[in-house]
Amino acid sequence: MRPFLRYLLLLAVILAITWIKIPQRYAMAFPRTLGPEFNRKVRDLYINELNAGLAEIVLLGDSTLKDGVDLEMLSMLTGEKVLMIGVPGSASALWYLILKNNIVVAEHQPQTVVVLFRDTILTAPGYRVQGGYFVQLDEFAGKNEPLLLERSYLNLMNPLEKWSEQYFPVFGARGHIRKEIDGMMRYTLPGWLKCDQVCTDDSMYNVFTSADLEPGQLQNAVATVESYLYTSSQLNFDRQVNKSYLPEMIRLTKEHGIQLVLVRLKQQTFGRSNSDTAETRRYIDKLSEYLDEQGVLFLDYGNDPRLINEGYKDPLHLNEMGQTIFTEILADGLNKTLK
DSSP states (O other): OOHHHHHHHHHHHHHHHHHHHHHHEEEEEEEESSSSSSSSSOOOOOHHHHHHHSSSSSEEEEEHHHHOOOOOOOOHHTOOOOEEOOOTTTOHHHHHHHIIIITTTSSEEEEEEEEEOOOTTTGGGHHHHHHHHHHHOOOOOOEEEEHHHHHHGGGGHHHHHHHHHOOHHHHHHHHHOOOOOOOOHHHHHHHHHHHHHHHHHHHHHHHHHOOOOOTTHHHHHHHHHHHGGGGTTTOHHHGGGGGHHHHHHHHHEEEEETTTEEEEOOOOOOSSOGGGHEEEEEHHHHHHHHHHHOOEEEEETTOOOTTTTGBBEEEEEBBHHHHHHHHHHHHHHHHHHOO
């Protein structure tokens, strides 16, 4: 019994110290406001590009867009000026912010916004919003973003997490603590070997971008991350849609006289993929019905036989051959639906 009492006393002392030191170290006040804090500055990169290029079609998506569409070819085939906003690692939260804080407030607004997506990503507001992805969001978020806080952060927290976020410094400052520990782990040993932070970052970049990984390693890694999009909760369209950014993206485009076009891209298939299940097909059917009711154009290439496995360089991204094929497919779809 006595050792346990000593343990409790030691734990209480440690917690008391953290209650004092953590707010001082990271300049945080407790109790604190729930959710992350965004700075006031909003990046206006795409406002400037829209006003300078006078594009009539804006493409919005992640790295699958950058690898999947030949911009010059699409512009030539559609006869329209096209602006591509393909942000690697982005998802619906960032697409909503770019639409809200750049596209619809530009002096020159496009006639059409085309969003390239995969399966359930449009109704998964908590996908790619933490860690390094938060930095992307902060670039395009204003100081006051209640919808972003609610749908990507607060709605995903249980009551205990909310209490801990407000009143428990170790939990509330976990992002700062994790970043500091990661830095110590990453840079301490290389520093002893006279490799500074720049040297270490360059070395890690070279390893992870040029290493000859074991066959199937990348495919397995991507599948692990993407599996979040195929959980039972994410595949429940009726439950997710009003918690997502999709209704607001539709409202913003309608309000500014912009035609919204959603384009579903096929993934590389090995046997039975997540996109082939009955649950995913049911989700897409409900999405299609919802978009039709909202007056949103939906081009579904999720099972297009023209997009063959040989056109992919990994499970998600098209290679040069696949890019040419898909650009032609997309141009044909846009020409038929917009004109």
